[in-house]
Amino acid sequence: MRALSLAVLILLPLCSGCSGRQSALDAAGSEAARIESLFWTFTITVSAVWILVMTGLALAMRRRHEAAEPLPEPLAPDRRVEHRATITINALVIATGVILLALMVASFLAGRSGPSLAREHSLELELTGRQWWWDIRYADKDPARVVTTANEIHLPVGRAVELKLASSDVIHSFWVPNIAGKLDLVPGRQNVLFIKPERVGTYRGQCAEFCGLQHAHMALLVVVEPEQQFEAWYAAELGSAAEPGTPEAKRGKELFSKAACVMCHQIRGSTAGARLGPDLTHVGRRATIAAGTLPMTAVDLDSWIADPQAVKPGVSMPKVDLSPEDRRSIVAYLGSLK
Amino acid sequence: MRKAIASIALLCLLCACEREQRSFEQKAPPEQPVALSVLAPGGEPPNVPPSDKAKKYENNAYSVSEGKKLFSAFNCTGCHANGGGGSGPALIDDHWIYGSAIENIAATIREGRPNGMPSFRDKIPEEQIWELAAFVRSLGALIPKDVASGRSDDMQAAPSENRMIPDPFGLTNTPATTGPPQVPTPAGPAGTQPLGP
Numbered sequence: 281m282r283a284l285s286l287a288v289l290i291l292l293p294l295c296s297g298c299s300g301r302q303s304a305l306d307a308a309g310s311e312a313a314r315i316e317s318l319f320w321t322f323t324i325t326v327s328a329v330w331i332l333v334m335t336g337l338a339l340a341m342r343r344r345h346e347a348a349e350p351l352p353e354p355l356a357p358d359r360r361v362e363h364r365a366t367i368t369i370n371a372l373v374i375a376t377g378v379i380l381l382a383l384m385v386a387s388f389l390a391g392r393s394g395p396s397l398a399r400e401h402s403l404e405l406e407l408t409g410r411q412w413w414w415d416i417r418y419a420d421k422d423p424a425r426v427v428t429t430a431n432e433i434h435l436p437v438g439r440a441v442e443l444k445l446a447s448s449d450v451i452h453s454f455w456v457p458n459i460a461g462k463l464d465l466v467p468g469r470q471n472v473l474f475i476k477p478e479r480v481g482t483y484r485g486q487c488a489e490f491c492g493l494q495h496a497h498m499a500l501l502v503v504v505e506p507e508q509q510f511e512a513w514y515a516a517e518l519g520s521a522a523e524p525g526t527p528e529a530k531r532g533k534e535l536f537s538k539a540a541c542v543m544c545h546q547i548r549g550s551t552a553g554a555r556l557g558p559d560l561t562h563v564g565r566r567a568t569i570a571a572g573t574l575p576m577t578a579v580d581l582d583s584w585i586a587d588p589q590a591v592k593p594g595v596s597m598p599k600v601d602l603s604p605e606d607r608r609s610i611v612a613y614l615g616s617l618k
Numbered sequence: 619m620r621k622a623i624a625s626i627a628l629l630c631l632l633c634a635c636e637r638e639q640r641s642f643e644q645k646a647p648p649e650q651p652v653a654l655s656v657l658a659p660g661g662e663p664p665n666v667p668p669s670d671k672a673k674k675y676e677n678n679a680y681s682v683s684e685g686k687k688l689f690s691a692f693n694c695t696g697c698h699a700n701g702g703g704g705s706g707p708a709l710i711d712d713h714w715i716y717g718s719a720i721e722n723i724a725a726t727i728r729e730g731r732p733n734g735m736p737s738f739r740d741k742i743p744e745e746q747i748w749e750l751a752a753f754v755r756s757l758g759a760l761i762p763k764d765v766a767s768g769r770s771d772d773m774q775a776a777p778s779e780n781r782m783i784p785d786p787f788g789l790t791n792t793p794a795t796t797g798p799p800q801v802p803t804p805a806g807p808a809g810t811q812p813l814g815p
Contacts, residue, residue: 589643
């Protein structure tokens with residue numbers, strides 16, 4: 281009894297992996313659904329086989345030898361027993377082969393959706409992995425409709441999307457378990473992944489290839505929303521940054537362009553136009569700071585700017601010598617960029 | 619005798635210990651005074667106070683490689699190319715107009731110089747100025763060789779095969795009916811594109 285409750289206690293936390301915003305067992309996209317069903321096919325099949333084998337083994341171990349008197353010739357083959365054993369073993373070997381073959385075919389089929397999604401896709405994203413954040417570009421034939429953002433992808437539900445994955449430094453890996461399987465971002469090369477989100481929600485992705493000191497702090501959010509909401513988000517994202525309303529935010533804008541911020545960040549509609557760090561044009565609308573490291577609140581933004589190296593050691597953003605008042609103004613400005 | 623040689627060889631390994639030690643803790647640097655030069659014909663070189671920082675940056679491979687990253691990130695290459703010079707002076711020769719000491723170079727970046735070099739005071743944090751200065755000195759082979767960054771390998775005569783845009787399902791590359799065969803354009807983010815034809 282005690283052992284059983286202990287086992288349940290140990291296994292219970294595992295159940296938390298079955299749902300949530302970062303789980304391969306709670307599919308919200310066509311690719312993830314295929315992977316999930318493949319996972320259950322494998323798990324159920326091999327569990328059934330394992331239980332059968334173990335049952336057979338247990339029966340064999342429990343079976344008593346009936347022979348009360350010693351056999352006249354212990355090594356003499358018993359025709360009847362030999363025949364039965366041959367049939368059983370052959371049947372089991374064939375069953376094993378058939379099961380393995382079926383699982384192999386199922387695994388091939390799970391990865392076969394690419395071509396159909398490739399034909400129907402209507403949205404193109406360029407994802408560039410950087411140490412340690414995600415540079416995101418919504419490609420469009422019309423240059424005026426290209427959206428640049430970072431660390432947060434918005435996608436319309438039910439539409440196939442092409443992701444062009446590249447890297448600017450080392451190998452990263454794109455993995456949003458609820459939406460699709462992993463694909464690496466390799467420097468000097470473009471990998472292509474097709475996905476199709478099918479359920480509205482916010483999902484978390486994570487770099488899945490060790491990429492340096494802050495690999496663990498390289499997350500991205502995927503917000504899947506209804507078509508109309510997505511179009512509204514896209515239209516807002518296309519626009520230039522909002523002009524600061526309050527005097528504090530105005531001062532922040534001035535400071536931003538005078539301080540080191542302007543060397544790396546872009547805010548469309550202002551003089552800041554560098555493309556080294558994340559685009560901050562609509563940073564106030566994002567949910568996280570520094571690729572999912574901190575939530576987007578004024579306090580966290582302030583502590584991030586005060587000393588990025590304390591929050592995320594090794595990150596490219598340096599500590600900039602700013603007085604607390606200056607920092608507050610810059611935070612007010614960045615927060616107003618909705 | 620053998621033991622002695624072995625232990626000496628092992629001791630030599632210790633030399634490598636601090637080659638690229640990374641320190642991410644950045645203390646707020648004191649405000650650097652503006653380097654003044656004497657305004658007189660044939661006057662003295664600019665009065666740059668020596669700094670104890672030089673060793674920390676010059677002898678550390680991580681600082682130098684960070685400087686290398688910043689050198690192209692902040693578009694120093696726009697005027698100085700990869701050290702060969704262009705509208706700005708070359709940095710790989712042994713001619714230093716404003717001095718070759720790391721303090722001089724840091725002051726040049728911080729204050730700017732006549733005829734084009736802008737001032738980056740308050741724009742580039744002090745730590746990064748020193749990293750850049752250490753890298754500039756490595757261009758002139760003024761720092762230990764084992765610390766200097768490796769050569770960039772992104773100049774190539776032609777795009778290598780793995781830089782082609784992949785087309786896993788054969789959807790975009792339909793063979794052209796007339797004209798010369800289309801040359802696939804190299805993929806990859808800006809900066810990794812080969813310069814060749």
